[in-house]
Amino acid sequence: MAKKTTTRKTNKRMRRDDPEREAPHRRASSQIMLMAKKPNDKKTSRGRRPGISESVGQAISNMVQQSASFIEEQIDAGRGAAERMRHGMTNTGQLNANINTLAESLVTVTRDIGVTWLELISMIVRSIDSQALPPGRGGGGGIPSPPARRGGTVTRTTKSGGATTLSSFTPADAETHGVPPHIIVKGAKAKHVALDLRPTSARFVPLVRHLVHSDPKHSLSAKFSGSSDPLRLVLLIDVPNRQKPGTYTGAIVDSSTNEAGGTISVTVAD
């Protein structure tokens, strides 16, 4: 801005002030930060400004939703094209095995890309969510013991939600080093959790379905999640207060190939 220091009657001239800045803000991620700081954001209807991670998380959630539906449309489009093609061949009585196989593989590739992408995004979103959690929110814990090594297997014992947890990781080969997943238990009835993760390859993405009681009518839910440390997974186990006592077990499989890669067991007290 201009400074006018005197009237025109003197010979003192006018000068510009130095500007607050000369350069534009170029960092793309700053745009999301700036959006989070805007006071008229809808999230601040209660007068609270959203945290940066919340805005980022929301932005990603929005993109996930938008892109997920888009991916779904495209997968359907590809599937539809392949179906039309097969229908055409059936009508003519001709079977072109090569084209048929190619169509199948293309639909599979498209689906796999979409699924992989969605899982990747889910991991990242969980990573952001878990960053917002204060330490020990899983129901207690205590200071975890340093991981013990036995040959190629690394184990780690700690406590969470009243349960003693034992987490071990055995890599596919001696050259690979891994970190046992962190175990977070919700609920006071769990007494003991044992996780034995033995991935069959470096591309193993663990998935656990239900943990089942000896009475198959009863099961527990468990899932793997990302964490603030990209090299470490988190196993989340939710034990409701009315859960039937006993031992629940389940297999860990690879999310895409369904290959077995470990076990989980949870002991629920009376």
Next chain:
Amino acid sequence: MGKRQLGNRKPIEVAILGGGCASIAAAFELTRPRHKGAYHVTIYQIGWRLGGKGASGRGPAGRIEEHGLHVWLGCYDNAFLLLRQCYDELNAKAKAKGRDAKKRRRRNWDDFFLPDSHIAAAGTSAHGGWINWAAHFPPAPGLPGDAIHEQNPFALSHYLARAVSLLRTLLLGLETFRAAGASNASADIDQDADTDVGQDDPADIAARIADLLRVGALASAAIAVEALALVEAALRSIPKVPESLLLTVLEAIASALRKQFEAIVASDDHTRYQWEVIDLVLANLVGAVRYKLLTDPRGLDAIDHLDHREWLRENGASERALSSPFTRVLYDTAMAYEGGDEGRPAIAAGAALRGTLRLFFTYRGAMLWKMRAGMGDVVFAPFYEVLRARGTTFKFFHRLRNVRLADANELAPGEKPYVEALEFDIQAETLEGREYQPLIDIKGLPCWPSEPDFSQLKGGARMRREGRDFESHWDRRKAMTCELKVTRDFDFVVLGIGIGALPHVCGEIIAANARWQAMVERVKTVATQAFQIWLSADLQELGWDMPPVTLTSFVKPFDTWSDMGHVVPAENWRHPQPRTSAYFCNVLAEPPREPDADDIDYPKRRREEVRNNAIEFLNRDIENLWPTAKRRGGEFRWELLVDPDAKTKGGKRATRGRFDTQYWTANVNPSDRYVLSVPGSASHRISPLDNTYDNLTIAGDWTDCSLNLGCVEAAVMSGRLAAHAISGLPALEDVIGFDHP
């Protein structure tokens, strides 16, 4: 910044040098009512008309004569904002004065802008000949210049959301039209998709199945990949994401797709071009992740040292995609050829990507907005009227000769260097010292004429006989000189003259300041050429079977064409009235030797060169656009050209001499040269906010204005920044798009 207390003090005098978009924008900002008259602006303009590179005139039959093709883009937020405010103020003043309501309606901004959703690119066919690709870009909500909503359109999430929509548009909206005579090998896939295949020939069935496979697979797999990559790129803003994993996945997918589909697309034009679009998008996305553009504090500046093609190539784009019309479009529309040499394409990758993002993802209304009259009529005349009503003084026929610095030895301790004086040649004086009236009336519209009104000038008749070219750098004839002194005549200077002229007028600054020296050396410009023709046949009669378009990436020396039939009604033709008009433009190669400072005939020689180029183009190449515009095996049908003096009657066979009744121009004046964004030049631009000389700021599309491309929007942004440098307003946050990756 604080409020100003003027009391009885005189306003601050601001001398604005040049009358182009940047200067006008600076003047408009400084004279806003909110400043309460704190600034008095004087605009010093060479010749008789405002506009700079955007100037236009009216010639015979009131026809519009432009420097080239001026199309505004729907992403020109700053330019449209100011223009709309100008028209609002113009109409408010007219209403206050009680002018005729009907006339008031004619001065609404949207009366003069025509939305255009079609862009075309010319490419070669695998089967020989040319293909003209036309893409329809659907209207976007709002109008350019509307207030920016709560959601920042320059935010990453917005770009990403629209990127997915864009790719769908490009893939599904591309239409192929073949030039006459070329084969028509590609199938219309959409039409065949639901055909009952039961009774057809097996070979035809197989071909249709193969087409479905290609389109379906390409569309689903490639768009899925693109969506994947876009979200991954977005996630770069989040810390602790395994970057190597994301990049590896992305590159593996892109590589697999390229290998899988390269062989399929080679022989089919339609699919080939679709794949080239996808290929280019993928390369941009891989590059965004690999170069960490979303977390780099430099943003897209981080890749400005690379040429756009070079950057795409590094990130996996195929050579065919790099040579495709979709890549050439960028270079051609940006005139990005160093020295005007077709063999030296050059545009900085960061600037190119920034401009592309804004063009495709932030346009409102239509992607293109064509003016219904000359740019001088639609833009500079209203601004002239509004500024004059606000009290701005206009000094026409003032050629800047030198910007003189104060003696460095006489600066007080701690005092910054400053501009001490401005030296001018006054090219002509008006009779009795009256204010020069620059506008003429064409069908009720205030316009700029193509030559000055000599009747207002002392010795005007003589000057006309002498052929005075007031806008020529090489015509140095003058009536007198004048010198303006700091404090006595001005307080601040806005240097809004084109960078090509700076070595001739800012020699002292350049000699004393290494940054200025680097700027004038590294920020390049290029001369341009253009011609306009008025035709007695419309496009359909000429054989063009697409909508009226703006087409580029055609042959040199005129690779860009725009149908401008919509401006003919604004002209003042007698019978016969043209059915349409066409504008062509491109770069103009540098001469073998730079002309001498007093080579007064240099512009005339270059104009003759452009004339010859145009005639050759019409004879040789125009049939690829207008198949019926040439005689069979012969020349262009010169009788199609409408003579404004109506000396010749239509229908009779004419010779190439008829071309001399049309309009063409060689834009060789240093200040008229088009600004380029060559690799490595952006870092040498200087910002209008720079305060090295504390009573001087600069304005123009050659400055560091954030957009850093040669265009109207960059010039207006720069002008607004120059105003901020002097007055603190507009706030930097209000210069739309200033903060941008």
